[in-house]
Amino acid sequence: MSMQTTDATATMRATGKPAKKKSSGRLMILGFLSPTLLILIFMVAYPIFSLVFYSFHNFSALRPNAGMTPAGFDNYSYLLSDPDLWQRFVFTGKFVLLCVTLQMIIGIFVGYQLQKSFRGRDVIFTLLMMPMMLSPVVVGFLWRYMLNSEWGIVNYMLTLVGVGKVDWLGQTDAALWAAAAADTWMWTPFIILLATAAFRGIPETIYEAAEVDGASQAYVFFRITLPMSAPVLFIALILRLIDSFKQYDLFFALTGGGPGSSTETVSFAVAKTAFNYFYTGEASALAVILLCIIIGLSLILVRHLMKLGERY
Amino acid sequence: MMAVAGGECIEMTKAQTDSVQKLTQWFLIALLAVYTFYNLGPIFWLIISSLKSRADLFAMPPVWFFEPDLSGYQQVFGVGAAAESASAFGVLDSLISSVVVSTVGTALAVILGTMGGYVCSRFNFTGKNDFLFFVLSTRMLPPVAVLVFYHLMFARLGLADTRTGLVLVAVFANVGLATWIMKGFFDGVPKEIEQIALVSGYTRLYAFFRLVLPMVKGGIAATAGFCFIFAWNEFAFASILTTTKAKTLPVKISAASGATGIEWTQICAAGVVLIIPVLIFFYLIRKHLLMGMTFGVLGRR
């Protein structure tokens, strides 16, 4: 690296182009951020504006001839006073908590184990990524098929070990676990991949030093590996949290939101109201409420992340 | 060898600590094996099911040995017995659409995310945290809530049913993810590198392209992998925004109800077919995926 530096330095000096720190920095910031900003603003401006706008109106995009009347906060008050909505939030919360916890724990564990070299490690690693690569539509169908109480493979295996058949998809609690199992199956590789990359970044020298000092495996993991990879892991956590709040395909495929409406997530309710009922105003209000909650949660986590980042 | 248990110092023989270590080793391997079974089992089941006839699919107890039924794959590709079916229409087109949209979308998202992640990692400027949060927030909205608005917007702008439109969607959906992940990786590269370069007379751009970027190849690979997956499997936007001309493959081959009910064979075959390009992509970037950040000369945090 030092060799390159000297050569390049000479070249740079020859062309007489000095590095201007401050203005080149600002130029870089501008140049590097503006394309992203432009695209994002272009893509979200109209939809977000529409969303908020319609949330304050009584309107159905499918029945424009019924007209549009301003509804003030009616949509919001109706939704927020609906006990069904709170039940959906509770259910969604349970699901998100379950999934994120499972995925983080399993993902970090597996990622850590894969740090050790063993034969075929690379192949196994690539194979383990596969559930994440599947189309969510297919995942929904696959798990619905596997969890069928009569001819599903899961119940078959349960009968083999002596446990009876479980009605996975027809009871609320069982369905929650079933969906969590499917979601965890699909997204743990996401955590594994990020965790692996994070762990890889910790220099060998630190581990060597720890070994010299006689630190136990547990100590190394909890006091060295985890803290040093915390920033990336935290990002993984936030991303998974945001994504699992949006989960809809899975519940649709597995239970259709039933029995009754007990396995409808808030996202499911938004989809139903927006597309099935085409109550555009109400759906928009519901989406705004959901968005506020997700933003609120993320803000807390992101602030925490920033503090973590400053520490390291 | 000393081990601490319950606050007391216990003298253990080397043999004892070794066996404890060995037990833990085996226990961890067992856990890993269980996870591998959980992870790969359903994939295996998917592949097998894609070759089963409908009768075999619902047989109880499940059949492990059976005569392969290729009708699912035939329906997906629109060949053989399914050559005349309406589903055969435009399979190749949708494959091309998917490849184009996913590759271009991923490339753009990764490029933009890398650039954004870099400046957010290196510089402190007013609005940085706001920018970061804004970029992340684009991911928070469930697509269904805004689909109609996008549909309208795209139709008015002439972007409906076009690949360009879908590329925009792919970029929009993934640039937040890309920015945050890349920022995380850039955070792991010491700032000293650029400082040294600047002091030595290089431009920031040079430092970025030649010095820092190679060090986050692992991060770029991981980001590209995720973006490709999300872009490839994107369904909600694609199904509403496209009708015939720019239909992507997942939308095309998931239309799976037929004369016998739900065409499970076809869905499973579709699932298998859809995963192959993603596997190919991951195989191409495998070297970079398994590499992390390197620290070269510095070797310290």
Added chain:
Amino acid sequence: MKLRHTLMASAAVIAASAASTSANADTELTFVWHAGTCADALVEIAKDYPDKSVSIVPALVPYGPEWHNKIASEFAIQGDAFDFAMWDSQSTAEFAGGGHAVKINDIFADSDYLSAEIFPASSLSQYGEYPDGSGEFYGLPANQDAYGLMYRKDLFENPDEQAAFKEKYGRDLRVPETYQEAKEVAEFFTRPDEGLYGWGQMGGREYDFATTASNSFLWSFGGELYNPETFEVEGYLNSPASIDGVQAYVDMFQYGPPGSGNWGFDEVNAAFQQGQLAMAMQWFYFNGSNADPEVNKFAKDTGFGILPGAVGRDGKFRRQFSVGGQGMGINKYSEKLPELVKFMEWYFQPEQQERYAAVCQTGLKAVLESPDWQGLNSYNAQFSKALQYLNDYWHLPEYPVLLDQLQEEVSNAVSGSKTVEQALTDAAKKHERTLQRAGHEIKRSDSTPEVPDQQIAPVGMDDVVPVNN
């Protein structure tokens, strides 16, 4: 390095993709439908359309909400991505009510061939009339369907079974004509140890699965979904007769395999094809594949019949069950109406519809009344008989909302988390709120009948009319 390569590659790909959109000077008529044999048939037949400058392009979607959403979304933005679409007959009210479908009466007026007379009046009414009884049509029968009964002939014709049944129940074993009879036969054939169950029906929360079946019970027991004149739902949906019907439906699950409370039509097919069911409620649409030995292990032993009726609490016999099938509607925002009409004039000729009838159910009178049609397969005869017993959901634009609310409550009743009475009462409340929200005024009467069917399009008869035996 990698970045530069990626950049160049992206640029090349963008250039290539921009160039690859082919220009087509001919007319393309695009239609939306769910994938399946009927869509295949349409595309196949369309290939022979004499005007070669017109091509029919399918835009297929998965069966289920996707299908409704694709059409609805396009209508919502008043787009012309498709020119015509097949939608579930119940959606006609929704789409026509929103003003998105072309009024077919205008086409009838201008066309030499297309007219209301070429379709059976009841079909045209079911699949296209909105509002009910107005004579205004917004859809044509594209594919007719009805709910039906499948059963294992070998079990019913087995002399040992017949003897055992006679001994136990004191009457002859026969394909049930009433749900009361069906219950006994189902109980008789429910032998979990042998892997055999008496009755298979849908109970799934999704789409219209549970209510297609529960409505068939509800109507047969004399219940009604609502009063179309006054828009009252309370007292009708949860009338004693309605409750009787849905209770009978819920009770039948004890004669089905465990977990069947969650079933859609696919699971019913699968269970029957595996030999698990003695009888099953299933759409005529699937009879083709269920009669196929490649698909159904018990095809040669499978009989197709008419669904039972029921003797209601007022002693009258009623037989009514759900209509299915799709209507074909024309996108009002399409700019290709003239070409489309010309295609329709050709497509609805008997010659083309005969080809269609080979794999799906046509709605063309000429074909349905031809002597060949009845003999085409083993179930067309029953199908034509079944047409007189059909009833349907609400023909209102609020259909999807009402459907979802009823599905939710029936699903609650099936899973046992609510009693049938509570579920139907809750559904009635929700329905009334929905109707009021849509601007319908509910005119309360002083009393509601115990058996609403007596008031609304009564079909009660004094004696059981056997059609299966």
